[in-house]
Amino acid sequence: MVKISMGNILEVRNLVKHFKKVQAVNGLSFSIPQGICFGLLGPNGAGKTTTIEMIEGITQPTSGEIFYKGEKHSDKFKLEAGIQFQSTALMDYLTVREVLELFASFYPKPQPLDKLVEQCSLAEFLDQPAAKLSGGQRQRVLLAVALVNDPEIIFLDEPTTGLDPQSRRNFWALIEAIKQQGKTVVLTTHYMDEAEQLCDQLLIVDRGKIIAEGTPTALLQEHFQHVFVCLDKQDIGPQQLQHLTTHTEQLNGQVVIKTESVENTLQQLIAEGISIQSLQVRNPTLDDLFLKLTGHSLRE
Numbered sequence: 001m002v003k004i005s006m007g008n009i010l011e012v013r014n015l016v017k018h019f020k021k022v023q024a025v026n027g028l029s030f031s032i033p034q035g036i037c038f039g040l041l042g043p044n045g046a047g048k049t050t051t052i053e054m055i056e057g058i059t060q061p062t063s064g065e066i067f068y069k070g071e072k073h074s075d076k077f078k079l080e081a082g083i084q085f086q087s088t089a090l091m092d093y094l095t096v097r098e099v100l101e102l103f104a105s106f107y108p109k110p111q112p113l114d115k116l117v118e119q120c121s122l123a124e125f126l127d128q129p130a131a132k133l134s135g136g137q138r139q140r141v142l143l144a145v146a147l148v149n150d151p152e153i154i155f156l157d158e159p160t161t162g163l164d165p166q167s168r169r170n171f172w173a174l175i176e177a178i179k180q181q182g183k184t185v186v187l188t189t190h191y192m193d194e195a196e197q198l199c200d201q202l203l204i205v206d207r208g209k210i211i212a213e214g215t216p217t218a219l220l221q222e223h224f225q226h227v228f229v230c231l232d233k234q235d236i237g238p239q240q241l242q243h244l245t246t247h248t249e250q251l252n253g254q255v256v257i258k259t260e261s262v263e264n265t266l267q268q269l270i271a272e273g274i275s276i277q278s279l280q281v282r283n284p285t286l287d288d289l290f291l292k293l294t295g296h297s298l299r300e
């Protein structure tokens with residue numbers, strides 16, 4: 001008998017998926033507490049989608065176990081989970097209202113249409129052909145489809161990829177509202193600002209294995225004791241750069257100085273006669289963490 005912690009809605013044990021030549025997922029174990037936004041992050045090909053699809057029951061694991069509310073192969077899961085798909089072919093033929101009515105007909109207790117329309121801000125294009133929508137509108141419809149059964153746990157696989165900044169922020173507000181209702185959200189994303197904004201806990205994977213896990217704040221504290229002091233490259237001559245005792249690197253036209261003491265660095269810069277006109281000080285972000293852990297940026 002496997003012991004499952006009470007507060008976890010989902011537990012994954014030693015999950016493995018091998019395709020013919022590829023070991024996509026290599027023994028992942030993690031748990032997701034009820035009511036949080038859980039972020040699954042990793043570079044391209046890390047195994048995120050494969051992991052999510054095994055949990056959703058779309059892909060059969062090679063080995064490992066998945067427990068939903070403590071039960072394996074739970075019948076409840078199908079009724080209580082909402083999945084936001086990347087697209088649905090039905091959208092090519094139906095209006096938004098028809099898409100929602102069709103999906104609602106699959107469940108015994110669907111949410112009322114008005115509630116979905118309000119929740120996902122669909123009123124202005126409810127009777128339009130779904131094929132004619134903008135990217136942001138389309139994502140809202142796909143979110144509404146995922147919410148049709150009033151799910152307890154909702155899976156969003158890169159929901160804002162390709163959206164403009166304003167649509168992304170609007171979408172974040174919808175996800176925040178879903179979290180407020182106490183629902184558990186499982187999110188994969190390529191955007192670190194999105195993870196920082198929405199996720200309570202992160203699991204970072206690479207080559208099918210966990211490379212870090214924790215809250216965004218704890219992960220940043222664990223991996224960074226320094227801040228970054230940034231200057232325009234043209235403000236520092238090569239000689240002056242050599243004289244600096246702190247660790248420096250050059251990135252996107254900037255000299256980036258890693259330091260545990262901004263004060264000492266400032267004193268050094270001034271002593272070297274370096275102009276601090278362009279100086280910026282910034283804290284490490286999840287992007288920096290990702291670069292440190294995987295050797296490449298998430299957006300590469």
Ligand SMILES: Nc1ncnc2c1ncn2[C@@H]1O[C@H](COP(=O)(O)OP(=O)(O)OP(=O)(O)O)[C@@H](O)[C@H]1O
Nearest residue numbers: 019020022024042043044045046047048049050051
């Ligand atoms: N059906 C399949 N057949 C063979 N290999 C597959 C299949 N699906 C995924 N893979 C491989 O498994 C690995 C993990 O893929 P997966 O799509 O899970 O990664 P991901 O982290 O979601 O990547 P991305 O961020 O690019 O979506 C990749 O090497 C991929 O090529």
